Amino acid sequence: MKQATQLAAFCGDPACTDRPAAFRKHLGVLTATLLVCAPLLTAASEAPSTPAISPPAAAAPPDDGQWAMPAKNYASTRFSDLAEINEGNVKNLQVAFTFSTGVNKGQEAAPLVVGNTMYIVTPFPNVVYALDLSKPGAPMKWKYEPNPEPAAQGVACCDVVTRGAAFADGRIFFNTLDGHTIALDANSGQPIWNAHIANINIGETITMAPLVVKGKVLVGNSGGEMGVRGWVKALDAGDGHVVWTAYNTGPDKEVLIGPDFKPHYDMDKGKDLGVTTWPPEAWKIGGGNVWGWISYDPDLNLIFHGTGNPGPWNPDLRPGDNKWTSGIFARDPDTGAAKWFYQWTPHDLHDYDGINEQVLLDMKWQGKPRKVLVRPERNGYLYVLDRTTGEVLSAKPYGPVNSSKGVDLKTGRLIENPDKLTGTGKVVRDICPTASGLKDWQPSAFSPKTGLLYIPHNNLCMDEEGVEVNYIAGTPYVGMNVRMIPGPGGNRGAFTAWDIAAEKPAWSLKENFPVWSGAVVTAGDVVFYGTMEGWFKAVSAKTGDLLWQFKTSSGIIGQPITYRGPDGHQYVAILSGIGGWAGAIVSGDLDPRDATAALGFVNVMKDLKNATTAGGTLYVFRLP
């Protein structure tokens, strides 16, 4: 290891945050050269037909034009092979049809398309709609209203969102805010089973999209701001009974840590660390929730899921590493047994949940083929892990980071910045990134054609002050006053294309507001994402040049998808509708005069109320 620590000095090159015209021109020439030389280059490389970096075939089967899970496939690439819409003609995109979700809260979900039907699930009250794509205007085929308990809205930390449903074996699986997982007949919308697995009276909600793996529906709980002990459960897809439950704090047997558990780093080795790295009993209310993304590698028979922040945010109440929070587990999907664990942020000081997406890729790393897992993490680093062992191969900041000084690749440990340690009664200023991270849940997309990861993210910093907090079940357990401010440069968001092999950004676009939407990239070399003002954008996958944009009715924080319609043509779909943590000022009508509103996010979003209004609408686009 020639470089044990990678310093957090981000991007000396101004070109990567700001792209002056000269740079763009340069890139254009570069791309042109690349294009001309492409056959030559591939001929020269050792594997002529397969791209240098690609998802494992078993986790990313050939594209069938459908979109059956939010991440597109188990490798979570959010890449579509469809290429009818391309860099040249995307400027002609037109609205094919729209549909109001009837809910004025943040629309974070990805629509699904299976066969001739599109499925969408709304934020609370979590209505599911099936739209018939084979008929003009896509009329409603059926709708299902689960009628969740209204009281659940009070214990959802950051708007009453859901991140979508999943399709498998003729069924639609989705979660309700009040803690139910429900299976519907995809054809008729009739409920098949309904499992009540989370309890709002202790602050549990469910906001993640389920993932269906080998006949099991994987679901975790939210509640990291309510002192909720995190878990992930596998429910039988047939009848909904709980097959296994893995907690992310507490004794090994409840974390499903057994003889197979082989973490790579010493810091994660030992007995019952989920108890001993906490003050007595604190692990019972210690967070580590699973509300983000799960990926699955069929070859290794492993699922990968992150764990949320430790509770409370005020770190003085929980000295220790707080296992197994703010980390990532590899587990056997059949039994839940843990295979390895890696902790992105031991003893988290800033609400750095570790729940973001993990993109599974196979590539050469320093000459050797490796099975890797790529994770743009909340703490600001772009991690490349060996997914068979949990070893960190690379951890480079993909934006401004000063809360830590890099990752020690020998020990795997994040190097804290002693100037940014939070605690009771102490105001620490200018901590970057914020509690919402350099990137929050909003998923990135990977194109094997470019080898680039397209990352929608934030550019924010914050002041923090630890305050006393009491644990009262079912109420917040945070203990931190937070106020956020724009990051360096003043642009609050960015959309960055990260060159995984080169460990650096290829290009980055500035956005005024945080980019709180997901991304999708296609074989037509077009990347789609949305902004909180409501623009739905198409940019070139190679250069980042803006190719087309359309102003939707509300801010976009959803996940774009693309599919082949019954008419054989390519469509692009996105839910528009402001909200989520970043947009709560609008969807929750919060008061901008309080800097700490919405856990400090409102301070940096004061002008959002003048930029957009609430309202959930599906937009679907196609070429004329």
Place this chain on the structure above:
Amino acid sequence: MRPVVALLLFASLTLAACQREERDTRPQSALGSGEQPTPVTTLEPGGQRPYPTDNKAASFEANAFHLSEGKRLFGWFNCSGCHANGGGGMGPALMDEKWIYGKSMESIHATIRDGRPNGMPSFRDKIPDDQIWELAAFVRSLSGNAPSSAAPSRNDDMMVHPSENRMPDAATLGKSP
């Protein structure tokens, strides 16, 4: 003798001048129970009837000690976790002019004691009745509905909005209506 009398007279006069608002640390719980009906709407067929006010509302409302206790309890009972420092989050903003369930002391008291359907927990049996009144008085001060002579004037923590005694009436934001 005479200078002593004069001194006493002087002292009693000065002391009288110093008299402040009473620190009613133990209000009589017998007065007012908060159990009388509290309307949640102004819509009443045929016109609104007057509702009796609660005795406690008046004794807690404009009292500096109770207001500052209310401010402390607002953090202590995790109200601030859901409503931030009045700007809102998981729960609605309490410093604005918009009220779902009414802004009277009685309405706010009922909100805290009994909860509200869309996610406001019921704190009945968790918070003593007098402290609920203190909280209600403080909640009103967040939107400028408390006399500035009584409302809290400083934070012990990071200042995140103007202090309550400088908070303009949210309905007019300091402008004459």
